[in-house]
Amino acid sequence: MKRAVALLLVIALVLTGVGIAALTVIGRGDTPTDPRSVPTTTPQPGANDAPRPALARFYSQTLSWDWCRGGRLCSTLEVPLDYRRPHGETIELAVLKVPAAEPGSRIGSLVVDPGGPGAPATDYADSAATPGAVFRAPVLDAYDVVGMDPRGTGASAPVDCLSDDELDAYIAQDPDPDTAAEVDTFTGFVDEIGRGCAELSGDLAAHVTTVEAARDMDVLRSTLGESTLTYYGASYGTELGATYADLFPDRVGRLVLDGAVDVALSSREQTLQQAAGFETALRAYVQDCVDDGDCVLGDSLEAGLARVKQLLDDTDAEPLPTSGDRDLAVGNAFYGIVLPLYSADYWPALTAGLKQALGGDGTLLLRFSDLYASRGDDGYPDNSSEAFYAISCLDDPWSIPASEVPANLGDFEEASPTFGDVFAWGLTSCGGIQAESSEPTRDITAAGAAPIVVIGTTRDPATPYAWAQSLADQLESGVLISRDGDGHTGYTEGSDCVDEAVDGFFLDGTVPEDGLSC
Template sequence: MSPSTTRIVAIVLAVVLVLGAAGVAIGYGLSARDGDDSADGPERAGPAPTSTPSADATEPPDPALAAYYGQSIDWAACEDDDDMECATLTVPVDYAEPDGETIDLRLLRDPADEPGQRVGSLVVNPGGPGSPGTSYAAAGTQAFRQPLLDAFDIVGFDPRGTGGSDPVDCLSDDELDAFLAADPDPDDAAEEQALVEDLDGFFAGCVERSDALVGHVTTVEAARDMDVLRAALGETTLTYLGASYGTKLGATYAELFPQRVGRLLLDGAVDVSLSTRESSLGQARGFETALRAYVEDCVSGDDCPLGGSVEEGLTTITDLLGDIDAQPLPTSDDRELTVGSAFYGVVTPLYVRDYWPLLTQGLEQALDGDGTTLMLLADAYASRDSFSGDYLNNSAEAIYAINCLDDPTALAPEDVPAQYADFEEASPTFGRVFAWGLVGCAGIEVEASEPAPQIDGAGAAPIVVVGTTRDPATPYEWAQALAEQLDSGVLVTRDGDGHTGYNSGNECVDTAVEDYLVEGTVPDDGLEC
């Protein structure tokens, strides 16, 4: 196995930290790990407790929930890592029926590295929706810098319906392979019909293969779970770091429990006011911007296989995807790289600038008729182990279940062509794929028990929102919008590539985040890094 292939395998196995989602299941997920846009920041002061323990820390918002809010967490060493502590937290399936069925959420805690400097518990969520928060909390320096690891018990939970928290199951592994490989931009009536049938089968499978929780995996209910977790951790207010979709979860928490907001850091923000169509258009623009930045970087070097200019490089990629659509490429295993898998293989490295060389390798191989690297990258997006064929978690299924329960809006297939012009203007390369993503919730068979609220977080303490100027999955404009929508929003801007801003090589951003979370020092609104 070559060194480059070994590196890709490591990504396939490690990228489970973060995923993402829109109609085409393009997510808000993979966190940035840049290392080339650093800036100096101010010196850091000492730690400050995140919350002052008080008698009302476990007081429930509804007396009927007292048993949940009064529970204690029985931490024990995790089976596969003695340095981490694992436990479960019991919450109701339906908060309107607290005496009804319950679910146990999987928890993981990485205790503070410096107990004498501990300031509290930091609850984290990596995004998706659908990514397991326990993997994120266990990521250590891959996800968090030492000041946070020293000062906090990093606490992750698998949101309801994901990871180890009664995971939603919709398809067998073989069926999921085929679902993800399907053409995301149908070429004719037969492919359009196949897409509709695939979605119908997917959502029917969710109901058949999952229990009653499948109708209770909304962001609102996950936010209510977080408040139960806060109480069980003994925290009067919540200290939280949410990345990507985790920003929507955090903003929802601020709307439902504004007086329980302590220090909320929302990184790679989602604009919670947008319709499904507006979100899809925004992501189409974001991925086009990121792809152009990648191609510009590639053609500025000596060995770019795409051509000598940005426009030539983009044309090469577009033509390659068209060729793969017509004739899938062989790979090192018994699968073929279809255009659906090739799409995910191209967009996955755009989440992280450090992965751009992998995209170059994948495109060069594909131009030579070998789809192996692009397939490995597509597998990484879906948290699929390319060698065993096993899915490491259910994120590729949960993303549809959660998004479509939050907003079941879907276009009929016959209405999609009318969207082409707007979407191709936003993204000449990916526009039609995102346009077809608007049918993604067709066929959903369950309804949310509680509607999503309008969000302004009125009454909450200052909430810090981080946006990256060339973020593909959550465009910078979304961070600007969320900071404006939140009454107490404070915007921090990272000028850079990749998805999310913290721990991405920018000292100015990192210092601002850590000063806020560790010391409670709110950065200046509009800070640019």
């Protein structure tokens, strides 16, 4: 999970009969004025109580909201760089709010995080304003949806580790190096990105942990005037939410953790299980392609899997031209194939990309890779790829040297014959990190918290279903909802059973039956 593949980057794919026709780009510019008055709320009793006196000035700050992005509200939150030194250096975090569509029925604020780690939560909250994109209309009517870019990401003191050209090369390199030269390149980047984070980001590089981001969320809760936190976290956002619940169990309101991460697994075991998850998703996609008839990959599951693997090998030997000035390298091809596996809705786009690539044109797969890495036409509009590395490796710097990868290949190839070697090499990724966390590791149980809803999808590629089962067990008050289906996360993914359970929890506080199967 923390090595080879980011869990969920905010993407919007517009599909046509031949694949992706356009990308919905979330606006980043502020509107200069808005004639409406900025809505205000009255803090709930105890909302501004700080966990210790030295933090009182952060908990009592008042957010100054301005209209932005054509109807949203934007502000900044001040927090300590280091919570051990609250009187020291501070940083500012970007916050975006989509006001409740029906102010007269407003329940409160619903904080969101899309995962990554590294994806900007402000963009996620912005996109959530469209019914069905993240939440259904009744939830949008009743809640202000609030996203705060976690520290080190988006517009919240973003970490910097590589130049855009270096990041292009880092993503394009062979993620399964099979020559001495490729191994040298791969291990060179392991050192370079770790060194770059420390050199370019300074003290910040040591203070972008999940624990610190969770502490920031409690400051946000306070400044929103909420005595408890209502929260929806997807993918890595479940780890952030579970960490919050463990730190502040008495502040847990209605928490939903969707596409859950098993926070108790070792990095190696997480990576191994995620390799198996993507293999399962790939097999489901290929079988669906074959069943539909006239599949571009062949007329059987095994033939289709072999053709995908051969395409990666061929692209490694010779990158494919595209309609632009960049070729499709093997790293781009891997990420271009992986991204559409996140949702069955994207399978037609993957078919179009594979058909084009098998015909000698890598344009679509490169586009998918760029979407995965949050790359625009002229570079990177956010730092999600660098933040993913900085946060993941600061939380858990465990790694193995390149010399130990061959001994691990057997386990990973058994878990994923198609992608296993990539994930095995990913075990080296944090070997070059130079920053050191000041936060100790935690056994997350959230003892004493109100019920926490955990959602798992049976064929989720990025966060395998077993992870949701495990997290629900680890959380003292965990309540599991299971969705039988494909794709990453379960809410608003086509299951009325899941949607109605989550809506009932957010709107009425009705706790779903533990073990609900949808």
